[in-house]
Amino acid sequence: WETTGPRIMALRGISMEVPRGKIVGILGKNGAGKSTLLRVLGGVYSPTRGKIEAHGAIAGLFELGGMGNPNLTGREYATRYLSLMGVSRKCLSQYLLDIQEFSELGDAFDHRIRTYSSGMGARLYFATATTMQSEIYLIDELLSVGDEHFQAKCWQRMRQRLLNGASGILVTHDWAAILKLCE
Numbered sequence: 001w002e003t004t005g006p007r008i009m010a011l012r013g014i015s016m017e018v019p020r021g022k023i024v025g026i027l028g029k030n031g032a033g034k035s036t037l038l039r040v041l042g043g044v045y046s047p048t049r050g051k052i053e054a055h056g057a058i059a060g061l062f063e064l065g066g067m068g069n070p071n072l073t074g075r076e077y078a079t080r081y082l083s084l085m086g087v088s089r090k091c092l093s094q095y096l097l098d099i100q101e102f103s104e105l106g107d108a109f110d111h112r113i114r115t116y117s118s119g120m121g122a123r124l125y126f127a128t129a130t131t132m133q134s135e136i137y138l139i140d141e142l143l144s145v146g147d148e149h150f151q152a153k154c155w156q157r158m159r160q161r162l163l164n165g166a167s168g169i170l171v172t173h174d175w176a177a178i179l180k181l182c183e
Contacts, residue, residue, distance in 0.1 A: 010033045022167055023167065027178060030173065037171065042058055043058075057136065058138060061138065061140065062138065072113055073109070074108065074109040074111065077113060078128045079092065081129075087132070098131045102127040137169075141171070141172050141174070155180060170182065
């Protein structure tokens with residue numbers, strides 16, 4: 001990937017292994033490369049050197065603003081996401097119901113995303129990205145979105161996913177978040 005400006009090396013000399021069923025927390029200031037690391041691990045960016053091995057289905061919980069086409073309804077967005085994740089038509093309605101209920105969007109689930117507040121978009125995104133049990137979660141500050149009630153639901157869902165044997169990486173500048181989710 002070529003740019004017209006100077007090349008910036010955001011990450012250098014990183015080596016890690018995350019054991020199955022564990023979540024690793026990475027603390028750092030803004031601009032430290034935490035989000036870049038997750039995007040490389042999740043396949044959004046390609047590394048310039050080295051290799052990445054992931055043994056399992058990955059759910060990337062980042063890019064809250066990346067809702068895709070704002071003219072889609074919440075239901076259409078969730079349907080597209082689930083289709084890309086390989087969900088069969090047979091299971092689709094069950095997952096869509098879970099997303100609508102977890103997000104607490106009610107009738108707004110069938111409204112255009114462009115009409116959503118940022119909090120509504122975050123609810124839709126989190127509910128969609130976590131409706132299925134994945135084996136690996138890449139989490140970028142996501143659990144601090146929404147009101148206190150919704151944050152508690154997010155933490156509960158993530159703990160449940162991790163108790164079911166998932167692994168993950170949480171990047172944050174919030175020490176309390178590390179204490180809540182990591183050993």
